Amino acid sequence: MINKYEIIETVQMINERHLDIRTITMGVSLLDCIGTTSKATARKVYDKVVRSAKDLVTTGDKIGEMYGVPIVNKRVSVTPISLIGASHLNYLDLACALDKAAAEIGVNFIGGYTALVQKGATAYETALIESIPEALSITKRVCSSVNVASTRAGINMNVICRLGEIIRRTAIATASESSIGCAKFVVFANAVEDNPFMAGAFHGVGEGDRIINVGVSGPGVVKTALESIPDGNLDDVCEIIKRTAFKVTRVGQLVAQTAAKMLDAQFGIVDLSLAPTPAAGDSVARILEEIGLEQVGGAGTTACLALLNDAVKKGGIMASSHVGGLSGAFIPVSEDIGMIEAADSGALSLEKLEAMTAVCSVGLDMIAIPGDTPAEIISAIIADEISIGVVNNKTTAVRLIPVIGKDVGEYVEFGGLLGHAPIMKVSKISPKKFISRGGRIAAPLHSNRN
Amino acid sequence: MKAFITVIGADRIGIIAAVSGLLAAEKINIEDISQTILQGNFTMIMAVSFSEDAKPIDEIAHLLREKGDEMGLDISIRHMAIFEAMHRI
Known part of the structure; x- marks a missing residue:
């Protein structure tokens, strides 16, 4: 029989800590x-x-x-x-x-x-x-x-x-x-065929006719759990993230199976994601700060994110019969209040974001850049980020918004879950010749990995 | 079908009467009630089971929320499956 503390924990996770199903x-x-x-x-x-x-x-x-x-x-x-x-x-x-x-x-x-x-x-x-x-x-x-x-x-x-x-x-x-x-x-x-999250979702040709994929969330739940061990070592930090991710993912699995049955569709996957929203208490950046960073973007950010991303996957993997999609921690700038603040204060740069994407899900996501950024620089930022995915055998992505008429120091408001963001500084050193060469960069070698 | 109802808010006269009255009218049986004070809030948990001719749980959730709004309480109902999924392997 479920006891009252378990019932109260579930209710608090949902009511106070923003546990939700991000998408069916x-x-x-x-x-x-x-x-x-x-x-x-x-x-x-x-x-x-x-x-x-x-x-x-x-x-x-x-x-x-x-x-x-x-x-x-x-x-x-x-x-x-x-x-x-x-x-x-x-x-x-x-x-x-x-x-x-x-x-x-x-x-x-x-x-x-x-x-x-x-x-x-x-x-x-x-x-x-x-x-x-x-x-x-x-x-x-x-x-x-x-x-x-x-x-x-x-x-x-x-x-x-x-x-x-x-x-x-x-x-x-x-x-x-x-x-x-x-x-x-x-x-x-390395796009995946069963990603439930927008804007990158598409239905792969290897999929069935009608599939239900579910993306879970819950950065607030993880942060609150970490608050209970302010002096725990990093083993304790991993353990508590895993336990929390397990519970969150079990809700995703339950919802996915119920939805598939009610809609007479096939259950596809649960995407084990920590997807932030601009709401207070729903931030991935705040988890990294709870682990022990003064502000996201400083030294140690990549290590904390690597720890978080891996622990989320380890905790979630046993909770679902089929895991897929983009599973991992998301770091969209405009959709995460802690990331917005760090970008605004200058603590978080585009270069640090790129490094962070080597160890977590997705990539350079929802980043507003000056409206006059030349096309070849946008292409080169894409090439850099894509290289990280290709060499590390993972999915990476780029969602940049050159906001026409705006420059560094200004803000842009997208509204709703897309949030708001400061315009971030982009290096103006020209990659024009590299980009205009065209052609293909060959698939990387998979032995002698250094 | 089994579910848990949670009532959270300031303690006052008539909470159990109001919730149990609604449940009786909707053909839902109360199997267990426990109460506790959590972070200064009155918290009541009811384990309930739906009779075969009771309304679906989403409609009952709506009725309970309305009753909660009327009484200044947070009243919610959740299918047993979500607690079992989260807390039992």
């Missing part, structure tokens, strides 16, 4: 929606998304009530659209169909306006990539991603060169809304 994401295959014309395909895409996910939001809300745990987002990811529109190249019709379907079923984001071009881009994938600025400016809910590298294929520098310009064009196309289009676009190395 339904992955929907669109491979059976390819029609003879772009209009026919768009109609089939709309119909399938609405048919598959029409009950997603109400079911998510019901599960939230059943277990008394907030389920913050309900979202949909789809097969990379570059494949679905390949025969007619009119991708904007598909973007609009996705946007309309997302609005109809009541989800705030739908992911999968995606191309996987780690080794080479076909004409149809190039067409999708070129359409991204317009697609993200004429839609509200569509999210886009491009996989530019993998540990097995190496790095496609031709595409990275192009993406600097695409990100700039997206920023300009959405300049009136703080360049928010760029917050809905992610560049990946």
